[in-house]
Structures are given as C-alpha cells and as structure tokens.
Amino acid sequence: MAKNLIVKSNQVVEAGYELTTNEQRLILLGISKIPKEQDVNFNVGYEITAQEFAAAYNIHPKTAYRELKEATNKLYERSIIIKTEKQTMKVRWTSSIITDNSYFPDVSSDENWKRVILFFSPQIAPYLSNLKENFTQYLQSDISNVSGAYTIRFYELICQYRTVGKREITINDLRFMLNIVDKYPLFYDLKKRVIEPSIKEINNKTPMQISYEQRKKGKTVVSIVFKFKEKNKQTETPTAMPKNSVFTALNQKTVEIPTEVVKQPQNANLSDLDKRVRAITGSIAKNNLASRFQYGNESPLEMMKRIQSEITSHEIADLWQNKLESMGIIF
Structure with a gap:
C-alpha cells in the first residue's frame, strides 16, 4: 500500500x-x-x-x-x-x-x-x-477511477484538511489554484462546470464524501465551505459517550503514542496557538484516539506530527477542539 x-x-x-x-x-x-x-x-x-x-x-x-x-x-x-x-x-x-x-x-x-x-x-x-x-x-x-482534472485538485484540497473535516476556500484562491482566473467569470458557470461536477465525482468514485455551502458578501459569492468525511468512517454519536471518559475509546484499537510527542516541555515560551495545539494533540494521545485519525500506514508519531503541522490558525484549532468535544473530550 x-x-x-x-x-x-x-x-x-x-x-x-x-x-x-x-x-x-x-x-x-x-x-x-x-x-x-x-x-x-x-x-x-x-x-x-x-x-x-x-x-x-x-x-x-x-x-x-x-x-x-x-x-x-x-x-x-x-x-x-x-x-x-x-x-x-x-x-x-x-x-x-x-x-x-x-x-x-x-x-x-x-x-x-x-x-x-x-x-x-x-x-x-x-x-x-x-x-x-x-x-x-x-x-x-x-x-484511480477519477476522470476529471479538477476533481483530482479538489480531492487533494480536502485531503489536506482530512482530519478536520471542513475547509473554506475563497473564490479568488480557488481560481488561482485551478488556473482559471479569467475563465467562467460568472459564479453560476464556475459552479456548474467546475465545482459541482468535481464534487459529484468525488462522492461517486473516491473514499471521501463531500458537500459544500456558499458564503456571500451581499449578493456575491466570496467563498465555498466544504464539509467532508471518509465514507468508511462511522458518524460519531456524542450523546452515547460520557464526557472526558475513557469509554470514548473502548471500542477503538489502542495505539501507543511515543512519549516525546505527549510530553510537554517544561517552562516553554509558547504562543497561545502553540498551547492549543499541544492541548489538542495531548488529548488525542491521552484518550487513545490515535487510530481515529491515522491514515494509510501512517505511524502514531507521523500522525501526531501531521496534526501539529495542520493547525496553523485559531480557526483550525477551533474545528479540532469542536471535533474532540463531540467525542467526549473536555478542554
């Protein structure tokens, strides 16, 4: 693999x-x-x-x-x-x-x-x-079964935020990334020719399930919010799990996280975002939730380092915190 x-x-x-x-x-x-x-x-x-x-x-x-x-x-x-x-x-x-x-x-x-x-x-x-x-x-x-050039790009963009499950992309950024700055000037055409066919193909031919919402400023669509998850992942049921309980991980494969990832440095001069990142990754490790976020043959250490590198803003940290809270973790 x-x-x-x-x-x-x-x-x-x-x-x-x-x-x-x-x-x-x-x-x-x-x-x-x-x-x-x-x-x-x-x-x-x-x-x-x-x-x-x-x-x-x-x-x-x-x-x-x-x-x-x-x-x-x-x-x-x-x-x-x-x-x-x-x-x-x-x-x-x-x-x-x-x-x-x-x-x-x-x-x-x-x-x-x-x-x-x-x-x-x-x-x-x-x-x-x-x-x-x-x-x-x-x-x-x-x-392997995808035939649309734009579909491959969209798939990579959601895989970048795979463990978060949500991503917002401005229309200007999307046009830059797909090299269609001057193509499909009307959003209606962009949606019908690029966005919707790609989403349909991702849903039909890849391991991911994706939907999207439009964000407007006045009457103009300024960004797209994508929500996605792996098809073989079961939907979380937070009401069935007591908060901050080890029972949230009983049905999961236990994965040992290396101590160098879990252990926090003494008297470290950390920014607020760094502290949130460490709290999030520490919660994943302490509650044996690593198997929920590993991808492919990724090791626990590789998974933790990837998550640390993904959380580059407080907005992304909020998404991670909300996700873990829905799984019964209290921050």
Whole structure:
C-alpha cells in the first residue's frame, strides 16, 4: 500500500497550475515512486510503463499507449506557481522526459509508447520529497477511477484538511489554484462546470464524501465551505459517550503514542496557538484516539506530527477542539 502513497507539500497542493487529467495521472504516478524520507536525486528518473498506467487508472490496455502519449506530449512545457512566505516562483514540473521512441509525440505512433521516464525539476523536487511537516498524503488508488482534472485538485484540497473535516476556500484562491482566473467569470458557470461536477465525482468514485455551502458578501459569492468525511468512517454519536471518559475509546484499537510527542516541555515560551495545539494533540494521545485519525500506514508519531503541522490558525484549532468535544473530550 505504501508503494502508491502520494506525498506533496501543502504549498504544491495550493499552488496555481493547470494539467490535463492524463498529465496529472502521470505526475502522480511519478510522485508515488519517490522514496519516502529521502531527498530526490536529480540524476534519477522514475519510470512509468503503459501497463502500470493502465493498471493504476483502470484504463483499457489497448488505449494505455495513446493515453501515455497524450500525457507526455506537452508535460515538459507545463509549469506551476508556488507561493512561499518569502516569494512566489514559477517552475517546471520536469527537467527532462525520456522515452524509447525515435521521435517525440507528434510523429510517433501510439503503440511505440511503452514507457516514459520522468525527471522532476530541481526547483519542484524539495516540495515532493523528504517532507517532515506541512504536507498532504493520500493513496493513488483513491483517485484511480477519477476522470476529471479538477476533481483530482479538489480531492487533494480536502485531503489536506482530512482530519478536520471542513475547509473554506475563497473564490479568488480557488481560481488561482485551478488556473482559471479569467475563465467562467460568472459564479453560476464556475459552479456548474467546475465545482459541482468535481464534487459529484468525488462522492461517486473516491473514499471521501463531500458537500459544500456558499458564503456571500451581499449578493456575491466570496467563498465555498466544504464539509467532508471518509465514507468508511462511522458518524460519531456524542450523546452515547460520557464526557472526558475513557469509554470514548473502548471500542477503538489502542495505539501507543511515543512519549516525546505527549510530553510537554517544561517552562516553554509558547504562543497561545502553540498551547492549543499541544492541548489538542495531548488529548488525542491521552484518550487513545490515535487510530481515529491515522491514515494509510501512517505511524502514531507521523500522525501526531501531521496534526501539529495542520493547525496553523485559531480557526483550525477551533474545528479540532469542536471535533474532540463531540467525542467526549473536555478542554
């Protein structure tokens, strides 16, 4: 399962770019092949065969060659705009793409596209490898049946807040991230062509269930509030559990949390937000609730560090506190 784990920096998840569905599929397969907890070696390429491409996305083997060809055709020219605290940069996804063909896509026939080798650019690589904090991860198999390019982006955006279950995105930010600043100027068209088809496909073809609400300023829609949960997660029933009781965890698998995560530093000069983060993660550990928030093959330590990195504002801390209070925890 770990072999098809996709891990991206949150800055890449929220970056501005536009890729076709097949281009995203190819990029994501390449990312899934990057060794975890290791820096990318710029001299190492990641091979994706037509057979792998077909199996990963449930594509008919006879059309996989054409799909792989289409994915590679303009990928080298594609760029991504990443915003950091200090700067905004526009970089290429790949530094080179190697194929076994005598000619590149325009003249090579479909059946010659048996494999490609991707080399990620030095500028994008640090945002895809050896990430210790502020990252999003999900399984490639989660989106194996998805056909919409926007759907993949929406899925990543909700996975970033998976354990919170709620996320608000302004329309301006959404337009930047999807690279549709000048496209679908009317919100009605944006909703019908982008938002609603993506939500429908997520609900029908992925492990997540999602709904949304519109936030308005006057008559203008200024943001979208997404609410989501995993389909295989049972809905919590807070009234059935006494508050601040160990009974809230009796039916859960007990997971030991490393002491270095639970233990709080003595006389630490912490901000109010830091104190809230520690209170939240400490409550998860002390009440044996780790198994409710782990994803994939994530270890308890990795899970706790991820949650700590996700709580970047008091608003997100409020969401976490409300969630834990609904499970019987008192702060």
